[in-house]
Amino acid sequence: MDRRKFVKTTAVAGAIAAVPNSVWSALSGLGGDELERKIKGLLPQLSLDEKISLMSGVLGNTAKEIATGAFRPGQGHGYTGYTVGVERLGIPQVKCLDGPRGVGFFYKTTCFPVGIGRGATFDPALEEKVGAAAGYETRALGANMLLAPCINLLWHPRWGRAQESYGEDTHHLGMMGAAFTRGVQQHVMACPKHYAVNNVEDTRTTVDAVVDERMLREVFTPHFHKCIEAQAATVMSSYNHLNGPKAGQNKHLIREILKQDWGFDGFVVSDWGSAMDDGVQAANAGLDLEMPTGKFYGAKLKAAVDEGKAPVAAIDEAVTRMLRQLFRFVGPDYDQGYTQKNIAGPEHTALAREVARKSMVLLKNEGQVLPFTGIKSLAVLGRLAEQDNLGDHGSSRVTPPYKVTILQGLKKNASGIKLSYSASATEAEALAKNADAVVVIAGLDFNDEGEGHDRKVMGLSEEQIELIKTAAAANKRCAVVLVGGSAITMEGWVEQVPALLMAWYPGMEGGNALAEILLGQANPSGKLPIVFPQREDQLFPFENKAAKVEYKGFHGYRWFENKGLKPLFPFGFGLSYTEFKFGNLKLSGKSIPKSGKLTVSVDVANIGERAGEEVAQLYVGYPGSVVERPVKELKGFQRIALDPGQTKTVTFELSARDLAYYDTVKSAWQVEESGYNVYVGPSSLKEDLLMGSFKVSGA
Ligand code: BGC
Numbered sequence: 001m002d003r004r005k006f007v008k009t010t011a012v013a014g015a016i017a018a019v020p021n022s023v024w025s026a027l028s029g030l031g032g033d034e035l036e037r038k039i040k041g042l043l044p045q046l047s048l049d050e051k052i053s054l055m056s057g058v059l060g061n062t063a064k065e066i067a068t069g070a071f072r073p074g075q076g077h078g079y080t081g082y083t084v085g086v087e088r089l090g091i092p093q094v095k096c097l098d099g100p101r102g103v104g105f106f107y108k109t110t111c112f113p114v115g116i117g118r119g120a121t122f123d124p125a126l127e128e129k130v131g132a133a134a135g136y137e138t139r140a141l142g143a144n145m146l147l148a149p150c151i152n153l154l155w156h157p158r159w160g161r162a163q164e165s166y167g168e169d170t171h172h173l174g175m176m177g178a179a180f181t182r183g184v185q186q187h188v189m190a191c192p193k194h195y196a197v198n199n200v201e202d203t204r205t206t207v208d209a210v211v212d213e214r215m216l217r218e219v220f221t222p223h224f225h226k227c228i229e230a231q232a233a234t235v236m237s238s239y240n241h242l243n244g245p246k247a248g249q250n251k252h253l254i255r256e257i258l259k260q261d262w263g264f265d266g267f268v269v270s271d272w273g274s275a276m277d278d279g280v281q282a283a284n285a286g287l288d289l290e291m292p293t294g295k296f297y298g299a300k301l302k303a304a305v306d307e308g309k310a311p312v313a314a315i316d317e318a319v320t321r322m323l324r325q326l327f328r329f330v331g332p333d334y335d336q337g338y339t340q341k342n343i344a345g346p347e348h349t350a351l352a353r354e355v356a357r358k359s360m361v362l363l364k365n366e367g368q369v370l371p372f373t374g375i376k377s378l379a380v381l382g383r384l385a386e387q388d389n390l391g392d393h394g395s396s397r398v399t400p401p402y403k404v405t406i407l408q409g410l411k412k413n414a415s416g417i418k419l420s421y422s423a424s425a426t427e428a429e430a431l432a433k434n435a436d437a438v439v440v441i442a443g444l445d446f447n448d449e450g451e452g453h454d455r456k457v458m459g460l461s462e463e464q465i466e467l468i469k470t471a472a473a474a475n476k477r478c479a480v481v482l483v484g485g486s487a488i489t490m491e492g493w494v495e496q497v498p499a500l501l502m503a504w505y506p507g508m509e510g511g512n513a514l515a516e517i518l519l520g521q522a523n524p525s526g527k528l529p530i531v532f533p534q535r536e537d538q539l540f541p542f543e544n545k546a547a548k549v550e551y552k553g554f555h556g557y558r559w560f561e562n563k564g565l566k567p568l569f570p571f572g573f574g575l576s577y578t579e580f581k582f583g584n585l586k587l588s589g590k591s592i593p594k595s596g597k598l599t600v601s602v603d604v605a606n607i608g609e610r611a612g613e614e615v616a617q618l619y620v621g622y623p624g625s626v627v628e629r630p631v632k633e634l635k636g637f638q639r640i641a642l643d644p645g646q647t648k649t650v651t652f653e654l655s656a657r658d659l660a661y662y663d664t665v666k667s668a669w670q671v672e673e674s675g676y677n678v679y680v681g682p683s684s685l686k687e688d689l690l691m692g693s694f695k696v697s698g699a
Helices: 004-018 021-027 032-045 050-055 061-069 115-119 123-142 169-185 213-220 222-229 249-262 279-285 299-308 312-329 346-359 406-411 425-434 462-474 510-518 557-562
Strands: 095-098 144-148 210-211 232-238 265-269 361-365 377-381 420-423 439-445 478-483 499-502 549-551 581-588 597-606 610-620 633-642 648-654 661-663 668-670 675-681 690-696
Touching: 004 265, 004 377, 032 312, 032 420, 050 299, 050 312, 115 123, 115 169, 115 690, 123 346, 169 213, 169 222, 213 222, 213 249, 213 549, 213 661, 222 232, 222 420, 222 557, 232 279, 249 279, 249 675, 265 312, 265 377, 279 299, 299 312, 299 406, 346 510, 346 648, 377 406, 377 425, 377 462, 406 420, 406 510, 420 425, 439 462, 478 510, 499 510, 557 668, 581 610, 597 610, 597 633, 597 675, 610 648
Parallel strands: 095 144, 210 549, 232 265, 377 420, 377 439, 439 478, 478 499
Antiparallel strands: 361 499, 581 597, 597 648, 610 633, 610 675, 661 668, 675 690
16 A cells, blocks of 8 residues: 555644644744743643643554554554644644654655764765755654654764764764754754663663763763754653653753753653653653653643642643644644655655765775776675665664665666675685675674664674685775674774775665765765774773663763773774875964854865865864863864865864863853863874864953
């Protein structure tokens, strides 16, 4: 059956057309005081039952039900979760669809590269386009809320959902998440998730994340703040506990930080089940909507209000927040101008291909093994070359109308090159020997990592390592392509391989994009949004079975730099087929006041022979700080395109506020009057960076 048609006729026409247009028209599209006044006027017209029903979800459909079209009577409509709305007053339903790599699940939507691949583009403008495409598809399917972006910080590379997020650095996560949010919200409500400190899967619903206030403010939440500054309409709370209560019942996290300090005026939705254990505590903490059902809200919350245990003010606040966003986003002409024909249409799939191309990171290229130009035959090895490998099969799963595997991509794009392929180790040697070049596709799939299950190991399987060693010994022109959602360790084989490319899970157009890069039709330009360790024992232990995890110290590149450890590949690292040179670092002054800004500029030249793109990165170090700080931290980045011989000046603006630390005694951000270092270059590697220094002094 044609599922798109089903959604169109049942969900869109059925549910939305039933709402009285006059009330809706009067409220939708309004902003500011007028909207607030109207919402105030609407509250007394709602019964307590109606208010609580607005705060309590109705179970959507399971993946299987959506896939087969077998919806339970009266339930679902093909959404991941929804509310019923209040028809007589023209209050629309909330209708949610997942998720972070395109609209899920089981609709034939565009499958983009996973979040971490898009993080590797270091390209917020491109990410905004991805958000806009996903937002459009959500709306064309009749929903009004996309359960994305996922912006949890990658604390340890073995976290099962690493692929859904953009990486390990809070500034980078914030820039990418905010861009996606802006894009989505051209069409529907976005939902940055999972708030907060959601870093393990195996015990995700029970673990207590213990974090001190400074770390919470500086490391685990600033990226959520950036999404709020980008006007995110909603936020999803996480499953884990935070310093005791469930994150969704943590008053400090929701009411004080999110709503009070950041001025968030949207609504907070719980994660889907197991995210709450006490409705009264949740309502007091400021959780506005329980999903997917009103297990702790619903009748229980009503009884608590009747008994005086839950304040009516908390209920009114939640309803106000939900109405505010619904009327901002959902008008009576909601489905006008949107057509399901554009879902996974040429514009969106071309975007998926462009993003995949820009996400791939060239990690090694000795002797310019890549690109594979001037060859007549190519051996392709490894089962992942022909596997449908789009990433996790959890809530972020997307099932596009077609997908191009790596082998299919090479077949389509390698004209004039004879391809041979084998998944088996026994044929590998002969194939590699008899070809002009060999590429091994290795890495992970949904069995190794995903929602609900963390990675067990950081390296490849023995079988894959053997395959790589065999190929590298048989043919000097050997490249390895790694697929996966996080850092992979490469002990015992990486030195034997001259060329290495990280492809992540590259989405429905991934095979085409990879072929373009391997064959030299496109120039790689991705950068690592996470550090790649040499061995797992360089890291702190991953406590994914513990009932309580204490987060302290540094993680990612900050950990490596603080300990003086050498990673396999540093944060921000990625090569190109051309060469770039950074020079002429200039700072606008030697000193800025606490309220001031510094302008930093640098010249980037393409000194190679082909056009390419580079990501200029700006880091700040705190040599004079009185509190413990990382050696340096990313504070800015820009992607630039350069023709051969071309030079461009890149300018960054750094405000003194970006240098602040959170003072737990004063409960306030403090900008220290002290000396700072600025580093600019193509990666976080010290040798790659130009350095300058300046002072902050005076107000
Ligand atoms: C996931 C969320 C997702 C929700 C709805 C949960 O299990 O953690 O990320 O949006 O399910 O599918």
